[in-house]
Amino acid sequence: MQLRECVGSELPVGEEFQLLQLQSNPAEVPALFTARRSAGRNKTTVKTQHFFALCHAERVVFALEVYCYVTLGGRDGRPERLLFVSKADTNGYAQCRFSAGGVTRALLRYVLAINPEYYLQRVKPLKRKFSGTDKRKLVVGAVSTGNALKILADRIEALTTPETTDRDRFYTTSALDNPQECVTKLCLFTRPADHYLFNGSAQNSGKHRMNGQQLLDWWLHILDNILCEQFEQSTTHACLRVPGEEPVRIRRHLRDCQFANWTVGDIFGGSGDSPAVYHVPLFPDDPKSRFLHQLESENRLTNTTLTNFWTELQERQEFKLSVLVSVVGISGSTKDAPHHRPCQGEDVIVADSAKTFNYIKNYITAEDYDTEEGALEAFANIQDCLSYRMNSAMVPIQGQKDYSQIRTDKKSVPKEPTVTLLQPRTKIKVNK
Amino acid sequence: MSDKKQIADALRGLADNESAMDVVEKQVEKYRLDLLRPVYKDRDELIGRVPSFWMVVLSQHSNFANFIRASDFKYVDCIDDVRVEWDEANPGNFSVNIKFHGLEGDFPAQSVTKRFRLVKVKDDMKVSGNDEDRESGDDDDEEEYERLLSDPVDVEWPVAYDSINPDKIQDKRASKKEYRTGMKTLFGWFRWTGLKPGKEFPNGESLAELFANDLYPYCVKYYIEAQRDLADEMSDSDNDDSAEEPLELPSDDDEVQDHSKKRRLE
């Protein structure tokens, strides 16, 4: 699946866009779910971050952040990939009408088409083994500045061969034993807010904002669509949890859905009286993970049940103020085996470190979007940064969708929807 | 009553003691800079012999990039030398000297020195208006704070920046956007005064402090970080999210009650 066609098919015909696909280098991370002390720890989890930004008329106008976790060595031996959609946002500065929902759907379709094995190449391990290495020849973090300078001096005089020829041994590469059996999960958390990726964009009157109900409907529409289109109907189930709402009311949110296996609950398993700690994932920047950390500090980790977890979570600030928030999840198999491998320099920019990733992403997320200038500056900076520093560019995209036919259908194509999840980024720029 | 008086006196004494500490800290800072001056001088000389030293330092520092425009890096890469000098008498005042090499047909080689001075300002913002119920003249208790100011300094802009160069913009009104863009560049920073917030280089004071308190003192450390054989080694600042850190389950024997395990330790 080509990024250009996939996203272009959702954008208005006759308009030109540019898309940034930034990706972190895959890195092994601690398990997403806390294992019981008795359980063996032979699972491997590899985390990769995707960040997409869509530009139109020299303005950044939309962005989406998705994490992909590939887990190997699970109990039944089936590999699993879990997509966590952490943030999406528009800012209202587009110079034409486009469907943020359509773009979100297209980008998720694209990520779902990526072969999980792609994430298992040259993975940064959880712990690096420097044994067998002559540390005095290698400039690594554990070497003091003084000694590192001496190593560099030796290298320049060619007194030592730099240990740089074989860097690959500090990375791991693995294959999937049975890629056909890979389980696909997708989850997200909906909570309306002014902005998440575009600070201050709520001040733009052109930005359409949604309340909790609208936001949930918007996401359900996207996911329902993806479920029907991409997933095996028989082996897949989808779940919705709305803390503080009765199952009867939760089912009401699902009445317009086409997919048959929507249920009330979540995809993480466990019964109401199981300890929450084993069934709630530790996602980045996520209120559920933060609440688990709070329980840890209060020494209530192992005696807080799932039922109590959800009840108490609802009492927390982020769930209060009668704002409708929800947890949505999908678990199953895709109809087609994911086969796509993104190509560095063509459709994706893979950052060599977390630092580089944030460096580039900050040009977008650390900008102020209270006026149009922010959207223009972010575009100019990202373009200059890519061309001068990365010798690269964004992917040009031609809109291919005839919007005139759907213009009347106001419900399915909101004007300029705000898509907001999780917590706002704090601005990195220093304001004094 | 005399008890109360005693306590009140002790608290006043503590206020004086706090001032005494501030004096000590300033004296220490002066002592420190006096000792470091010759060490920095040696270092400047050594750094001058390492090719592209400042290019490496400045292009790998993530916070520096947040201050300027991405297009500036073409000229940041022309920086051959950066020096910070603190006034001997008053270490709050300092100057940043930057040496650029030229780019044929676009940018002339030059050396620019921007001076910053720390000035005391009466805090008239925090106690806004309402002067009626305060005796004038009795200003002693008014909060003072320190602010960094500077004067604009001449710098030749690249030809490629003609359209955003404030000296070359004819019609300021029609080119307001270009003017503002120019002000956000590294060259705009040389014009920063600290007196026209919102109209000049954004956070000019913080960039000055970044040079004086971080980039210059730790440049060798940053140079080495940029030379690491494994670029993806975590540095402290990469660890941006505590939410996904693994949880520590209580050990079996204290599963039930065990109040303060370590929380977040400094």
Added chain:
Amino acid sequence: MSDKKQIADALRGLADNESAMDVVEKQVEKYRLDLLRPVYKDRDELIGRVPSFWMVVLSQHSNFANFIRASDFKYVDCIDDVRVEWDEANPGNFSVNIKFHGLEGDFPAQSVTKRFRLVKVKDDMKVSGNDEDRESGDDDDEEEYERLLSDPVDVEWPVAYDSINPDKIQDKRASKKEYRTGMKTLFGWFRWTGLKPGKEFPNGESLAELFANDLYPYCVKYYIEAQRDLADEMSDSDNDDSAEEPLELPSDDDEVQDHSKKRRLE
């Protein structure tokens, strides 16, 4: 070739320069403590005249509470005085003196001094095992780092803690859980050595540093903050939204802003 030699020499020169800076920083730290010593002495005396000063400081400091058990606060409230003294010759070594008043029938008044010393350790943990391919004897380049150690010091435990008091637990094996609980109290900290990680007071080193680098130097600031909180004034941390905010350590960038001048000792 001579070019390469020149650069290599400059880099080696920078390595020496880094060492020279470390020496300066240590000298500055000594100078600083020498100047502060009389000021701290005056302050200790003034603080002694303010009732419940340390009780207020210790009970309002959010991080201090993370180190000890909640039940310890009954005895923290008995603390009348805290003093930190740095060795004149070697400011890396310091002692923390704590004076408690007694609680009738439970806890005797006492004054306890715990000494900490900074020792250099070869970095044998980071380069794990596999020493075969390194010439022994040539240890010059091996990374050294500094660690805080201490000796156990006698302190009388409260009667209420008898069941977790390691000196009163008869059968260590049967009471493993109680023993561990006792070790996590403030009284357990007085036994901390730094040599038996996992078996003694958790993060004993950090608590020592908290006293030396934060609680003692800034106690007046914390006292004032506590008074402000009592006056029902919103401090930043009371902000409604705090529940939403992730617990995050200050990033490097913040650090530059806040602590400014001081080049940190490595």
